[in-house]
Amino acid sequence: MNEMKLVFKSRLENEVFARTSVVAFLAPLHLSMETLMEIKTIIAEGVVNAMIHGYEGKEEGDVYLEVCYDEEIVIIDLYDQGCGIADIETAMQPLYTSRQDLERSGMGFTIMQSFADVFRVESTPGVGTSLHMEKKLS
Numbered sequence: 001m002n003e004m005k006l007v008f009k010s011r012l013e014n015e016v017f018a019r020t021s022v023v024a025f026l027a028p029l030h031l032s033m034e035t036l037m038e039i040k041t042i043i044a045e046g047v048v049n050a051m052i053h054g055y056e057g058k059e060e061g062d063v064y065l066e067v068c069y070d071e072e073i074v075i076i077d078l079y080d081q082g083c084g085i086a087d088i089e090t091a092m093q094p095l096y097t098s099r100q101d102l103e104r105s106g107m108g109f110t111i112m113q114s115f116a117d118v119f120r121v122e123s124t125p126g127v128g129t130s131l132h133m134e135k136k137l138s
Contacts, residue, residue, distance in 0.1 A: 003068040054082025079130035085123035
């Protein structure tokens with residue numbers, strides 16, 4: 001498997017960096033536009049969630065993004081060391097948001113889950129959150 005790792009500050013302008021870096025890394029796969037758009041959306045939603053929810057109340061923290069692939073699958077692991085999620089089941093409900101003060105739809109987890117073949121969230125309050133996503137290329 002080919003693998004890349006990125007660490008970047010939780011500033012909203014770095015979402016574009018993350019998305020663009022992943023697209024460039026996956027270029028050798030010659031993915032369809034549909035698959036590429038789904039992966040870009042997964043990255044965007046995950047990164048923005050880490051920034052807005054993970055580090056809410058803190059100035060900024062690090063977002064960790066690991067992507068690996070072979071000819072059959074793309075695996076994306078994204079994690080932060082932010083505030084964590086106390087109730088993952090509630091957080092995964094469509095339209096739920098912990099930040100009513102922001103104009104957000106509360107659909108991030110739902111969107112990521114719909115585009116990924118495997119989607120897992122693990123979180124510990126006060127420690128951080130990790131997302132594991134797999135996209136089959138068949």
